[in-house]
Amino acid sequence: MPQVSLTVNGRPVKVEVEGRTLLVQVLREKLGLTGTHVGCDTSQCGACVVHVDGKSAKACTLLAAQLEGASVTTIEGVAGADGKMHPMQEAFRDNHGLQCGFCTPGMVMSAIDLAKTNPDASEHEIREWLEGNICRCTGYHNIVKSIQAGSAAMRAAK
Amino acid sequence: MGADGIGVAVRRKEDVRFLTGRGTYTDDIARPGQTYAHILRSGQAHARIRSIDVSKAKAAPGVVAVFTGADMAADGVGGLPCGWLVKNKDGSPMKEPAHPPLVVDRVRHVGDQIAVVIAETRAQAKDAAELVEIDFEPLPAVVDSKDALKTGAPQVHGDAAPGNLCYDWELGDKAAVDAAFAKAHKVAKIDLFNNRLIPNAMEPRAATGDFDPASGDYTLYTTSQNPHVIRLLMGAFVLHIPESKLRVYAPDVGGGFGSKIYHYAEEAIVTWAAGKLKRPVRWTADRSESFMSDAHGRDHHSHAELALDKDGKFLALRVDTTANMGAYLSTFASCIPTYLYATLLAGVYTTPAIYVEVKAVFTNTVPVDAYRGAGRPEATFLLERLVDVAAREMGMDRVEIRRRNFIPTNAFPYQTPVALQYDSGDYFSTLEQAQKAADWAGFEARRAEARKRGKLRGIGISTYLEACGIAPSNIAGALGARAGLYEAATVRVHPTGTVTILTGSHSHGQGHETTFAQVVSETLGIGIDQVEIVHGDTNKIPFGMGTYGSRSLAVGGTAIVKALDKVVSKAKKIAAHLLEASVNDIEFKDGKFTVVGTDKSKTFGEIALTAYVPHNYPLEELEPGLEENAFYDPKNFTFPGGCHIAEVEIDPDTGVTKVVKFTAVDDVGRVINPMIVEGQVQGGVAQGIGQALLENCVYDKDGQLITGSYMDYVMPRADDLPSIGVATHTTLCTHNPLGVKGCGEVGAIGSPPAVINAVVDALKDHGVTHMDMPASPQKVWSVINGAHRKAAE
Numbered sequence: 001m002p003q004v005s006l007t008v009n010g011r012p013v014k015v016e017v018e019g020r021t022l023l024v025q026v027l028r029e030k031l032g033l034t035g036t037h038v039g040c041d042t043s044q045c046g047a048c049v050v051h052v053d054g055k056s057a058k059a060c061t062l063l064a065a066q067l068e069g070a071s072v073t074t075i076e077g078v079a080g081a082d083g084k085m086h087p088m089q090e091a092f093r094d095n096h097g098l099q100c101g102f103c104t105p106g107m108v109m110s111a112i113d114l115a116k117t118n119p120d121a122s123e124h125e126i127r128e129w130l131e132g133n134i135c136r137c138t139g140y141h142n143i144v145k146s147i148q149a150g151s152a153a154m155r156a157a158k
Numbered sequence: 159m160g161a162d163g164i165g166v167a168v169r170r171k172e173d174v175r176f177l178t179g180r181g182t183y184t185d186d187i188a189r190p191g192q193t194y195a196h197i198l199r200s201g202q203a204h205a206r207i208r209s210i211d212v213s214k215a216k217a218a219p220g221v222v223a224v225f226t227g228a229d230m231a232a233d234g235v236g237g238l239p240c241g242w243l244v245k246n247k248d249g250s251p252m253k254e255p256a257h258p259p260l261v262v263d264r265v266r267h268v269g270d271q272i273a274v275v276i277a278e279t280r281a282q283a284k285d286a287a288e289l290v291e292i293d294f295e296p297l298p299a300v301v302d303s304k305d306a307l308k309t310g311a312p313q314v315h316g317d318a319a320p321g322n323l324c325y326d327w328e329l330g331d332k333a334a335v336d337a338a339f340a341k342a343h344k345v346a347k348i349d350l351f352n353n354r355l356i357p358n359a360m361e362p363r364a365a366t367g368d369f370d371p372a373s374g375d376y377t378l379y380t381t382s383q384n385p386h387v388i389r390l391l392m393g394a395f396v397l398h399i400p401e402s403k404l405r406v407y408a409p410d411v412g413g414g415f416g417s418k419i420y421h422y423a424e425e426a427i428v429t430w431a432a433g434k435l436k437r438p439v440r441w442t443a444d445r446s447e448s449f450m451s452d453a454h455g456r457d458h459h460s461h462a463e464l465a466l467d468k469d470g471k472f473l474a475l476r477v478d479t480t481a482n483m484g485a486y487l488s489t490f491a492s493c494i495p496t497y498l499y500a501t502l503l504a505g506v507y508t509t510p511a512i513y514v515e516v517k518a519v520f521t522n523t524v525p526v527d528a529y530r531g532a533g534r535p536e537a538t539f540l541l542e543r544l545v546d547v548a549a550r551e552m553g554m555d556r557v558e559i560r561r562r563n564f565i566p567t568n569a570f571p572y573q574t575p576v577a578l579q580y581d582s583g584d585y586f587s588t589l590e591q592a593q594k595a596a597d598w599a600g601f602e603a604r605r606a607e608a609r610k611r612g613k614l615r616g617i618g619i620s621t622y623l624e625a626c627g628i629a630p631s632n633i634a635g636a637l638g639a640r641a642g643l644y645e646a647a648t649v650r651v652h653p654t655g656t657v658t659i660l661t662g663s664h665s666h667g668q669g670h671e672t673t674f675a676q677v678v679s680e681t682l683g684i685g686i687d688q689v690e691i692v693h694g695d696t697n698k699i700p701f702g703m704g705t706y707g708s709r710s711l712a713v714g715g716t717a718i719v720k721a722l723d724k725v726v727s728k729a730k731k732i733a734a735h736l737l738e739a740s741v742n743d744i745e746f747k748d749g750k751f752t753v754v755g756t757d758k759s760k761t762f763g764e765i766a767l768t769a770y771v772p773h774n775y776p777l778e779e780l781e782p783g784l785e786e787n788a789f790y791d792p793k794n795f796t797f798p799g800g801c802h803i804a805e806v807e808i809d810p811d812t813g814v815t816k817v818v819k820f821t822a823v824d825d826v827g828r829v830i831n832p833m834i835v836e837g838q839v840q841g842g843v844a845q846g847i848g849q850a851l852l853e854n855c856v857y858d859k860d861g862q863l864i865t866g867s868y869m870d871y872v873m874p875r876a877d878d879l880p881s882i883g884v885a886t887h888t889t890l891c892t893h894n895p896l897g898v899k900g901c902g903e904v905g906a907i908g909s910p911p912a913v914i915n916a917v918v919d920a921l922k923d924h925g926v927t928h929m930d931m932p933a934s935p936q937k938v939w940s941v942i943n944g945a946h947r948k949a950a951e
């Protein structure tokens with residue numbers, strides 16, 4: 001079986017993959033990183049969002065074999081070196097931006113990318129950005145609030 | 159109230175694990191030696207199976223086993239049971255056709271389970287399933303419940319349910335209703351279809367069966383809202399495994415909304431197969447499988463008539479409903495359009511006479527069962543639409559006709575003509591508060607302003623109530639329930655004074671780990687970080703009926719309170735002994751036991767330690783230890799209610815309807831954590847707006863599911879929804895100690911009619927008096943343009 005080498009949450013890993021193996025399968029089944037979730041099979045829900053070379057990407061839509069040399073960050077890898085949660089994670093907690101928690105890792109990863117590319121996004125821009133992330137629990141109201149607060153905290157930390 | 163006690167918006171205890179990717183959902187659990195199951199499902203809506211040949215699949219790489227319905231039948235595996243027996247008008251029992259986990263010789267809906275392929279990897283199982291050869295004889299299918307009742311309709315179960323009829327049921331006083339209609343000043347009428355929905359919890363269903371040959375113990379890991387119920391149903395009826403040998407564990411569950419209440423075929427299949435193979439068997443649904451195998455919701459056709467006197471007072475209500483059950487009876491399917499629907503048709507009004515007829519019908523579609531609200535959204539939609547129609551018919555204001563018919567605030571307890579007795583409520587206050595928050599008075603100016611921009615603006619209102627925490631067991635039993643409706647709890651105080659609560663309620667987003675801990679904190683005067691809430695595991699929790707129907711706090715929370723009372727009462731005796739006082743003189747407050755009128759006291763921690771190190775202890779009268787159980791069977795339902803107001807704007811060029819403002823004022827009884835209540839209501843409202851404007855499950859006439867993925871089934875996304883303004887107005891429930899009513903479903907119940915009433919209001923100049931859900935752009939556009947054309951003609 002072909003092998004790919006990539007960096008996951010700062011750690012170099014080498015894994016055997018089939019041609020059809022998806023990044024999300026590598027993360028969940030080979031590396032035990034079960035924080036990245038699978039909510040659909042049509043690339044619509046965003047439960048699987050991770051960062052690939054710093055940009056948000058749907059791990060259910062990337063073949064592992066494409067990722068030779070890539071750097072992947074998952075929800076397990078965003079906390080600070082001191083173990084403190086990322087400001088975006090904190091903001092979701094402070095603003096009740098999650099209920100069942102299933103969409104949450106994808107939401108947070110997506111939100112961090114938004115805050116980096118558009119640090120002061122309006123409510124409208126946030127809602128548009130979340131087009132690819134479905135949440136069935138919250139009605140998005142508190143997710144939007146969380147992202148506003150998280151972005152502000154990220155700006156302040158700069 | 160303490161820092162963590164009742165009424166405080168404390169942050170959730172469960173959040174850190176979810177936010178850091180350390181939640182444990184069923185599909186996250188790997189077992190040594192595990193295999194993967196793939197369920198081969200029917201692509202046909204209705205067909206006889208002439209033969210199944212699994213030999214090629216069995217020989218495929220990595221395949222461990224392939225089983226069919228014949229294998230399960232040969233092993234004596236039973237059918238999936240239905241938990242509620244509804245009786246026909248003549249007293250005869252409903253029809254309950256067999257519901258085998260794997261079909262034997264006939265498939266009855268797209269997605270029906272035909273065989274299971276078990277292999278070393280997921281991909282191998284899927285690949286091998288392609289090699290199963292099935293010889294089908296296609297049969298005509300029927301999809302719509304009204305079509306299924308016609309003579310000559312395809313028969314889903316043949317003689318097991320002649321005419322596709324499951325039951326023909328009634329409630330209320332027909333003669334009184336007929337008499338009231340005979341003297342009515344006006345009669346308002348409506349025909350409507352409450353659209354079929356697909357629940358779509360974001361975590362797809364999953365189940366892993368495990369078997370330990372040494373002990374003979376089975377374990378089922380499953381995405382369930384009620385693991386004890388699954389243990390009972392699967393153990394007793396399907397697999398015949400004694401409860402003592404069967405553990406059902408529902409770890410973190412990614413949303414349920416009703417769809418994870420039921421005992422599903424896959425749970426029985428993986429547990430049974432694990433026993434056969436002596437290896438763990440894992441199954442996780444692809445989303446496409448969820449669409450065709452999770453129980454669907456709603457799907458009612460109704461005709462309703464409301465008789466009014468000349469002042470607009472409601473004299474009587476007559477309702478005729480046909481409910482689609484799908485191809486088989488799911489676990490609680492039968493009670494949804496009866497005891498959870500018809501009983502709600504008085505709503506918040508004093509209608510003195512009501513008569514309801516309900517026919518439940520089998521079709522070649524996925525089984526239909528409870529989805530957030532379960533029967534109550536259907537009742538509320540019908541009633542609140544009909545009241546708007548009546549207002550128009552009478553030339554009365556929509557709010558005035560509601561006020562005129564509200565149950566007066568001093569009329570509680572209030573007995574309705576459809577069996578329920580409401581304990582408390584104040585519909586005038588929730589209405590007024592909502593009207594103010596929504597600036598109802600300023601609406602016409604906003605409508606005029608929108609018109610200038612070429613937009614059609616409308617406002618809609620719904621004043622509603624619902625019934626939660628279905629109860630009590632003896633009455634439910636007399637009405638056909640085959641299970642109890644209590645809840646169980648254990649309070650285990652540890653020697654150092656920390657507390658573990660074992661609860662039969664299940665949390666899959668509701669935040670019980672926080673809310674329940676707040677109740678404990680309030681009672682015992684300890685911080686919520688000293689309290690651990692354990693749920694979901696039949697090996698840890700004595701018993702439980704689980705979480706559905708917004709019952710967790712009202713029923714499960716009360717069980718905890720009852721067990722806490724026992725703990726406090728025993729602790730007082732220990733304190734009395736230590737303080738050398740009479741137990742009657744001991745007062746417990748803020749975590750301290752004090753001899754009344756003195757400064758002699760002991761802390762809760764000291765008492766806990768004494769209970770476990772009983773050196774100075776009344777051993778003759780009292781057992782050591784501090785742990786108590788309680789089972790609580792509620793005396794009545796609880797009745798949350800309130801007022802929802804939606805304001806919409808329609809773009810006549812595209813037909814797109816946007817909810818521009820949404821206001822919910824709900825009476826959910828005492829609020830333990832306002833942050834969590836708000837979140838529950840917002841989530842419910844989002845699902846309600848989803849039903850009203852976007853979501854729709856569609857089958858073609860041959861029974862193919864057209865909306866089988868997120869490409870076709872329109873889920874509400876962030877940019878489809880407005881901010882959702884939520885407030886509460888509290889009247890206390892009078893029959894549980896916390897005074898709580900429940901908040902999980904109010905959002906999904908109150909909102910759909912508010913939205914559709916707003917759409918109809920926006921389109922009133924186009925001659926629209928009703929629109930079925932969803933008010934899709936196409937439907938709205940056609941109405942506007944059809945009307946334009948008519949005007950031009």
Ligand code: FES
Nearest residue numbers: 039044045046060
């Ligand atoms: S799992 Fe749904 S988008 Fe990736």
Ligand code: FES
Nearest residue numbers: 099103135136137
């Ligand atoms: S929190 Fe449950 S799906 Fe978003």
